[in-house]
Amino acid sequence: MIHLNTVSKIFNAGAKNAFCALDAVSFEIKQGEVVLLKGASGSGKSTLLSLIAGLGKPTHGEIVVGGKHISKLPDHFAALFRRSSIGFIFQKFNLIPTLSVFENIIVPLIPSNIPEKELCSRANSLMHRFGIAEKRETLIKHLSGGEQQRVVICRALINNPRILLCDEPTANLDATLSYEFVQMMQTLKTEGKTIVIATHDSLFFDLPLIDRSIELSKGKQI
Amino acid sequence: MHIKFNTYLLAYALNALYRRGFKSFFTFLMLSFITFLMASILIIAHAIKYELSLTIDALPELTIQNLQAGRHQNISLEHLDTLLDIHGVQRAIPRVWGFYYFDNAGVNFSVMGIDTFDHQTKEHLETMVTAFDFEAFVATPSMVVGKGVQRILNENYYKDYFNFITTEGNFQKVSLAGVFDARTSLESNDMIFMPQEIVRNIFGMHPQEATDIVLRIANKDEIATIITKVKALYPSSRIITKEAMRVSYQSIFDYKSGIFLALFLVCLVTFLMIVYDRASGLSSEEKKEVGILKAVGWQINDILKEKFYEASIIAFSAFLCAIIAALFFVYTLQAPLLRDIFTGYSVLKPTFVLPFVVDIQMLSVIFFLSVPIYMAAVLIPSWKTATLDADEVMR
Amino acid sequence: MKTQSITFIALFLGLILTLSLQMFTLNQQFADHQSIKRTFVLFSGLPDLSIANEALFVRFRSYADTFSLFSNGPELLEYAPSTFTYHPAYTPNPSRIERAH
């Protein structure tokens, strides 16, 4: 499903402050697998996830996701691919603070221009499922961290993607909420989604949910 | 390919404008105001030009002035009959007109003598003056005045007559027989019309002299020969043709619109400054939003479409509001404040009843001076941001 | 979300309608102005508009020559703010002053 071949990412390549965030990382993740991406802060986990999602381009190497060379895809198609196949749960949530919960959740659907009925039913069922239905019209900036994260999950799932990328999902959550998150991932796994969780939270380390872990240290795979 | 109009995008754009509340409103106001200013000035300038070029048709073909030592002097009427005999001259009309300075108000009235025996005079006056009694007008020394004159006289307690002071220092009482229709105000505002004998009396003019002589000529082609003949009769004369006036108007319209240019420059500079302000980049929140949209799968063209809607909503509604306001301002309110630029320091300001000559062409000029510039100012920085990697924009 | 767009479109159409209505009424209102103005000019035979009337060469600028203006002060040649629309009549033999323009 996800295939990385000697992927390197150098920020500000060629400049004085050039920084190698990823160095020749190669691995493969199969469909339906839940993979843990471990590593200390600054080891390059977020960078790796955004490369998989096509948000940036690797300096070297190639990334194949769902049969598509995402690292070589023009921007136009990368966006389309992202929309249809990838749900991204950002570390900093990246919600639009002045929009309501509902409006944030449907943002990925807007360019597809689907009928309003379908759009609403999809959003509503997700909101029910993740328990934020009663906050439908609340603005994001008025939500707590845990609620915001549910919104992010809903937004990531609204296009029914095959792959879910989670960047430090529990960083802003307390123990109970973190546990809830693990439960949610469990159900998503049973639905057959491929999940990559980047974290340094030890909570995840010995969970039965996790099929495999990949560890990064200073951009290198160990 | 059938592309369905995406109402979600429009709604999102509307929402985005609404969310940015004050900023959107301010941009809208600025844009409306500048477009409004530009539109008002253009409309007024165009209306004045139109008025001039339209009324020029009604002017006599030739005006003969007498010059002495380089100064305009009265012209002798001894050759009047000879003038009439020139082939092609329909009518030769000696005119008596000039300025009367009204001390109390510090105002110059333009006084014109009329020929009460002319068969057209009655007809003309009756069309332009409501409930005009020509017989009464002829019976006693009377005058017909423009709206502005009436106002000044009223302010000085002359309700239905005025005492002119003749050159000999005597009073010449002239009663007010009527006021010209307000629609002619742009031409008639400072004018006083009364029978020629009275004007001669007030100005102390010799009966065998006139201020100038105008010729009405039916055939344009004969004008050149007529001019040479008139020149022979009146060697010291200056002959002004209607054509010369038209040319001078035209040359002014073509390149001497200095004031407009200056005002336009001010407008444009202000406008460009706002545009520059926009073009120098999106705010960090806007940038972040673009990054998020990209990250959740919006294509560059989706983002640009959304921005295009945003810009269009502002630009088009500002344009429409500006035009509506400008029309109201110029034609209904008669351009307060702005008309002072055109009327200068005149004491005798006319009511600004401009002709209504707004057409599609004028609207499109205003449109192209405002809307596309603003749209470009919004779209270019958005496009720049949207083409960056989402990764980079979001951090 | 859709109702929002529809409201906006309605408002926008409202603006267009207002503008057309305004154009129409103004057109009606000013339709009869031109003929009476022409009658007046035909009657008076004098050129130019009475929007500035402080001197002969301003009020009836088309009748004035360059020199009458000049004798009152060369700076008056650019008789702001009315120069843009008033100018001495064109002469076939322009003076030095006129050539400068």
Ligand SMILES: Nc1ncnc2c1ncn2[C@@H]1O[C@H](COP(=O)(O)OP(=O)(O)O)[C@@H](O)[C@H]1O
């Ligand atoms: N755009 C960038 N420019 C320069 N350095 C960057 C950029 N993005 C990330 N980095 C650097 O790359 C390293 C890895 O970052 P990141 O992937 O966010 O680490 P993690 O998510 O594992 O904490 C960090 O040292 C960070 O400073």
Ligand SMILES: [Mg+2]
């Ligand atoms: Mg990180």
